[in-house]
Amino acid sequence: MDNLIIESVLELSSTYNVAIIGAGIVGASIARVLSQYENLNISLIEKEADVGWGVSKANTALIHGGYDDDPQKYPLRAKFCAKGNELWRKWVEELDIPNKWEGALIIATEERDIHELKDLLRRGKINGVPGMRLIYEKSELERLEPNITDDVIAALYVPTVGQMAPYEAVIALVENAVANGVKLHLLTKVIGVIQENGTIKGVKTNKGNIKTDIVINATGLYADEISAMVGVSNFKITPRRGEYYIFRREAGPKVKKVLFPAPKPHTKGVVVNTTVEDRLLIGPNAQDLPIDMKEATETTFEGLNFVWENAKKLVKKLPPKNLIIRTFSGLRPEPTGGDFIIAKYDNINYFINVAGMRSPGLTAAPSVAYYVVELLKQYGIPLKKKKKWNPIRKGIKKFYTASFQEREQLIKANPLYGKIVCKCDLVTEAEIIEAIRRGATTIDGIKFRTGAFMGECQGNFCLVKIARILARELNIPIWKVTFKGPGTEIGVGDATQYILKKEGHEK
Ligand SMILES: Cc1cc2nc3c(=O)[nH]c(=O)nc-3n(C[C@H](O)[C@H](O)[C@H](O)COP(=O)(O)OP(=O)(O)OC[C@H]3O[C@@H](n4cnc5c(N)ncnc54)[C@H](O)[C@@H]3O)c2cc1C
Numbered sequence: 159m160d161n162l163i164i165e166s167v168l169e170l171s172s173t174y175n176v177a178i179i180g181a182g183i184v185g186a187s188i189a190r191v192l193s194q195y196e197n198l199n200i201s202l203i204e205k206e207a208d209v210g211w212g213v214s215k216a217n218t219a220l221i222h223g224g225y226d227d228d229p230q231k232y233p234l235r236a237k238f239c240a241k242g243n244e245l246w247r248k249w250v251e252e253l254d255i256p257n258k259w260e261g262a263l264i265i266a267t268e269e270r271d272i273h274e275l276k277d278l279l280r281r282g283k284i285n286g287v288p289g290m291r292l293i294y295e296k297s298e299l300e301r302l303e304p305n306i307t308d309d310v311i312a313a314l315y316v317p318t319v320g321q322m323a324p325y326e327a328v329i330a331l332v333e334n335a336v337a338n339g340v341k342l343h344l345l346t347k348v349i350g351v352i353q354e355n356g357t358i359k360g361v362k363t364n365k366g367n368i369k370t371d372i373v374i375n376a377t378g379l380y381a382d383e384i385s386a387m388v389g390v391s392n393f394k395i396t397p398r399r400g401e402y403y404i405f406r407r408e409a410g411p412k413v414k415k416v417l418f419p420a421p422k423p424h425t426k427g428v429v430v431n432t433t434v435e436d437r438l439l440i441g442p443n444a445q446d447l448p449i450d451m452k453e454a455t456e457t458t459f460e461g462l463n464f465v466w467e468n469a470k471k472l473v474k475k476l477p478p479k480n481l482i483i484r485t486f487s488g489l490r491p492e493p494t495g496g497d498f499i500i501a502k503y504d505n506i507n508y509f510i511n512v513a514g515m516r517s518p519g520l521t522a523a524p525s526v527a528y529y530v531v532e533l534l535k536q537y538g539i540p541l542k543k544k545k546k547w548n549p550i551r552k553g554i555k556k557f558y559t560a561s562f563q564e565r566e567q568l569i570k571a572n573p574l575y576g577k578i579v580c581k582c583d584l585v586t587e588a589e590i591i592e593a594i595r596r597g598a599t600t601i602d603g604i605k606f607r608t609g610a611f612m613g614e615c616q617g618n619f620c621l622v623k624i625a626r627i628l629a630r631e632l633n634i635p636i637w638k639v640t641f642k643g644p645g646t647e648i649g650v651g652d653a654t655q656y657i658l659k660k661e662g663h664e665k
Pocket residue numbers: 179180181182183184185203204205206209210211212213214215216217218219220221222346347348349376377378379380384398399400401442487488489490491515516517518519520521522
């Protein structure tokens with residue numbers, strides 16, 4: 159141990175190479191926070207063609223209050239959630255991430271639920287959640303939430319619960335980190351960690367080795383596999399699936415607050431809420447899957463049925479099923495023991511796990527990132543703040559949310575704002591080109607940056623138009639445009655060449 163400290167002290171003036179593996183909300187938050195230090199040379203390594211396509215893409219998108227994690231059982235979840243909620247208030251402003259803060263009601267429909275709500279209130283106070291209160295007055299509950307079920311007998315009101323667009327959050331964090339010097343490596347899969355005498359030296363990837371002094375493992379569902387590469391295999395990550403329905407924008411009645419049921423042992427229960435894109439969302443269920451099903455994001459009849467039946471219990475009325483746009487699911491990275499695993503280890507120097515980031519990982523990510531700084535300091539790494547670090551990032555200006563006056567100005571400044579590509583969400587060619595300029599190379603990259611493809615038609619109208627723009631801007635044939643990177647091309651190739659080849663006429 160003494161040797162380690164001496165080694166670190168000897169390197170006081172040097173620059174450290176840091177490799178963060180995984181560009182989800184957690185890795186991206188760490189990248190942003192670490193980009194404040196001038197003596198860290200940071201790589202953010204992601205196996206997919208874009209950032210935020212893992213667990214961070216498909217979830218309930220809530221900035222939780224922090225009242226339900228038991229500090230005895232799950233100390234890290236309890237410690238980081240309420241603090242993360244507080245930090246997001248500042249971060250969404252600095253990073254221009256769509257957000258809203260309407261609060262939540264946790265609903266009791268039977269006497270025994272009230273006991274649960276009192277427990278949540280007590281825990282919330284311990285965890286430092288401000289402003290919570292139990293409400294028994296039906297008239298007050300109906301004023302707060304006109305669509306609340308008639309069966310409600312009490313509810314816990316948590317005014318600090320918020321919502322955001324989680325994929326936009328990851329994109330914003332990475333854009334900001336990159337603007338502050340972080341190097342992003344996409345389509346780069348870590349397949350090994352290089353170490354000498356228990357000290358990190360680099361990572362092996364499908365594209366070659368990357369030299370690094372410090373590895374931070376933020377790989378979501380795969381964090382157990384990366385950790386095992388350095389001999390830390392005392393935990394497993396198993397997928398816990400959650401399924402959802404999302405409705406068309408005109409489908410109502412919507413809800414003003416986020417509605418939860420009184421909680422069950424391993425889930426917060428099916429939630430009803432209106433997203434920041436103004437669509438009603440219901441879900442998720444919680445289905446534990448075997449460890450080898452880390453990509454099983456299909457939806458199931460049973461799962462969706464469970465979601466529907468439970469959502470019905472929270473509201474007076476759900477919209478008719480023909481107004482559903484789509485169903486989807488996400489996989490929680492459920493760790494052995496149930497708590498986040500954020501740690502450094504004695505047997506491997508300069509390796510930090512940020513693993514098991516199940517819910518409330520989206521909420522906790524900013525406070526977890528600051529905790530990683532503390533862990534680096536415990537290694538004796540002297541962190542020097544940059545004189546010029548830019549906390550601000552501006553999102554793509556959306557035509558859909560602009561006022562009529564703003565729209566006129568946008569079109570005057572750039573006539574491509576007058577060319578609508580996505581009819582459902584009024585996404586213009588100007589926004590798509592800007593998304594490409596910022597790094598989108600795929601249909602999904604455009605979708606998560608602009609909202610095109612997410613509306614009622616689910617891309618039926620705009621797929622070809624977007625593909626044409628991508629092909630033109632990236633200077634590739636249209637069939638080479640992909641949905642999600644290599645192997646998901648939208649076409650098979652030049653049709654004439656294809657037929658000639660099939661018929662044996664190709665030169
Ligand atoms: C159904 C559901 C509902 C949820 N609801 C909420 C909620 O409302 N509020 C909340 O706070 N939290 C919620 N969560 C939890 C939250 O979504 C997660 O805690 C968070 O997204 C985890 O982020 P991450 O960065 O750890 O993982 P990820 O987003 O999965 O990021 C990990 C990244 O690592 C990459 N990667 C993996 N292996 C490698 C490799 N070998 N080399 C390079 N890259 C690699 C992946 O491609 C991925 O991009 C929910 C989760 C689910 C599934």
